[in-house]
Amino acid sequence: MIRRIARLLDDAVEAGAFPAAQACVIADGRVLHSSAHGRIPAGPTTVETRFDVASVTKVMATTSLAHVLLSRGTIDLDDRAIEWLPELAGSRKEEIRVHHLLAHSSGLPAWRPLFLEPGETRTRRIADEVEAALADPDEASRAARIDACRRRVVDEAAATPLDRQPGEGRAYSDLGYILLGELLARAAGIPFERACAAAIFRPLGLESTAFRPLAAGRPAEAPSDVAPTGLRRPRPPAPGQEELVPEGSPSARSPMGEVDDDNAWAMGGVAGHAGVFSTAIEVARWGAAIAAERAGAGALGDPAMLDALLRPDPTPGPPRALGFDLPSGEDSSVGRRFGRAGPLGAAGHLGFTGTSVWIDFDRRIVVALLTNRVFPDRANVAGIRAVRPALHDAVVDALG
Numbered sequence: 001m002i003r004r005i006a007r008l009l010d011d012a013v014e015a016g017a018f019p020a021a022q023a024c025v026i027a028d029g030r031v032l033h034s035s036a037h038g039r040i041p042a043g044p045t046t047v048e049t050r051f052d053v054a055s056v057t058k059v060m061a062t063t064s065l066a067h068v069l070l071s072r073g074t075i076d077l078d079d080r081a082i083e084w085l086p087e088l089a090g091s092r093k094e095e096i097r098v099h100h101l102l103a104h105s106s107g108l109p110a111w112r113p114l115f116l117e118p119g120e121t122r123t124r125r126i127a128d129e130v131e132a133a134l135a136d137p138d139e140a141s142r143a144a145r146i147d148a149c150r151r152r153v154v155d156e157a158a159a160t161p162l163d164r165q166p167g168e169g170r171a172y173s174d175l176g177y178i179l180l181g182e183l184l185a186r187a188a189g190i191p192f193e194r195a196c197a198a199a200i201f202r203p204l205g206l207e208s209t210a211f212r213p214l215a216a217g218r219p220a221e222a223p224s225d226v227a228p229t230g231l232r233r234p235r236p237p238a239p240g241q242e243e244l245v246p247e248g249s250p251s252a253r254s255p256m257g258e259v260d261d262d263n264a265w266a267m268g269g270v271a272g273h274a275g276v277f278s279t280a281i282e283v284a285r286w287g288a289a290i291a292a293e294r295a296g297a298g299a300l301g302d303p304a305m306l307d308a309l310l311r312p313d314p315t316p317g318p319p320r321a322l323g324f325d326l327p328s329g330e331d332s333s334v335g336r337r338f339g340r341a342g343p344l345g346a347a348g349h350l351g352f353t354g355t356s357v358w359i360d361f362d363r364r365i366v367v368a369l370l371t372n373r374v375f376p377d378r379a380n381v382a383g384i385r386a387v388r389p390a391l392h393d394a395v396v397d398a399l400g
Contacts, residue, residue: 002033002398008390013038017383018354018371020045020227022280025395026288026366032399034281040372041256042224050208050277051227051370052260054351057276058177060209060286061196063323064300065184066102067293067309068199071301075187077102077308077322084183087158096166101180102322105315107162108175113245114156115234115266124250126152126266127234131252134218143215146268153267154182170317174263174273181272193270203299204289209278212259214269222256226277227372229260229353236378238352260353260374274352280368287348287359287366294344294361310347325349334358335389337396338367354384358392367395 002025009021020038022045024031036045053060069075075084077099082088088096092107100106117125126149133145157178163171185192188199193211201209212226222228233254237245259265261274269275289299294310296303309322319326324347327334333356339346342362350356354373359366369391373384 001035002394004394004398005033005391006035006037008387008394009035009037012383012387015383017380017387018373019375020049020051021354021369021371022047022049022051023370023391024280024284024366024368026284027399028364029288029292031281031284033395040227041222045227047279047281048208049225049227050279051355051372052229052274052351052353053276053278053283053355053370054260054274054353055174056278056283056349056351056355056357057274058272059324059349059357060278060283061192061200061211061276062177062181062184062272063102063309064200064286064290065188065192065196066098066180066323067301067306069184069187070309071305075184081106081179081183084186085158085179087155088179092162092165093158098180098183099313099322100166101176101183102309103170103313103315103320104172104176105167105170105313105317106173106176106179107164107166107168108157108160108171108173108179109163110171111174111238111241111244111263112156112160113234113241113262114153114175114178115262116245116249124234126156127262130214130266130268134214139215139217142217146213146215150267150270153263154178167315170313170315170320172318174261177273178263178267178271184272191270192272193275196276200286200300204286206278206282206286209276209282209286211270211275212257212277214258214265218255219257226257227370227375228256229372229374230254230378231376233265234262235260235374238378239381278370280370283355283357283368283370284366287357287368291359291361291364291366321347331389333385333388333392335392335396338365338392350388356388363396363399365395365399367392 344361348358354371
């Protein structure tokens with residue numbers, strides 16, 4: 001264990017940055033650090049506690065599945081999204097390509113409350129239908145009703161007007177990844193969660209990594225091995241989204257163990273932008289597998305295709321690859337030196353719940369940090385913003 005990391009995260013818990021955390025560092029395929037910090041309602045956090053990884057889903061599930069299907073020739077980066085998503089017909093979205101969705105350059109806005117009724121009133125129509133479905137005692141009926149809600153969310157995402165023409169600029173978009181996840185599921189011919197399990201999680205031996213579909217029903221008791229993220233639904237708006245959710249929107253108690261993101265929840269807990277639960281050691285093992293893939297392992301797909309996905313995308317906007325985030329200057333969450341040792345650099349992703357995974361391809365180091373900084377509410381952002389770069393600086397210092 002790297003003691004400086006353990007002290008850093010213990011101090012962050014004590015300071016109120018987050019209630020619970022895990023960290024894992026893998027270098028050259030070996031686990032050098034694995035630790036758990038803080039508490040969840042069931043007791044002390046352990047390395048087996050599962051966290052909602054939020055948008056880390058975008059790389060662990062969606063981008064990884066895209067890599068697999070691209071390598072098989074099932075889809076192509078230049079495919080029009082409308083070939084798989086006819087819902088896009090009759091709008092400027094007909095020009096959206098698969099690579100636009102991966103690079104967040106589709107022109108779709110960052111976020112909309114798709115779980116609410118469309119229009120100015122924005123009531124809880126779709127969310128209420130999910131709640132009603134969850135009360136259905138018949139498993140088949142419950143699954144069908146939740147799937148109908150999922151399709152409505154996809155329809156709403158497809159109907160959302162573009163902010164700009166595809167390829168004209170970059171804006172990080174959950175809506176784009178909702179559509180990308182649906183596209184990949186249709187291309188794979190099976191539900192998204194099954195495709196990810198079959199193509200990624202099982203082949204990599206990630207036994208604790210999975211979506212938590214609402215169609216399985218709510219357990220009688222809150223899960224004792226899942227870090228909670230919120231108390232009510234809908235969740236409070238994220239910073240900058242307040243004007244999109246009417247003040248005083250009806251809310252209800254939210255059972256622990258369900259996905260934090262409201263749009264992913266309205267899709268039954270399974271979506272291309274959020275929904276995966278995992279542990280830090282398995283997130284880090286996924287990152288180590290990606291590093292090995294890029295070096296030629298070929299366990300998931302064509303290494304040349306993965307290299308193409310990791311290449312910086314030229315679209316104007318913050319630096320990104322296809323599906324992967326890239327360090328953004330001196331103020332990056334990876335700190336001052338991580339990913340700056342050679343030409344391959346670093347890639348990874350952040351998650352809204354306080355999670356991250358970063359891969360330094362030159363040093364062959366992977367750092368995974370999982371927290372539930374959004375519990376009991378979403379107001380705490382300064383703590384995680386300070387911890388992320390400090391953690392990566394500590395890793396580089398420890399490894400020389």
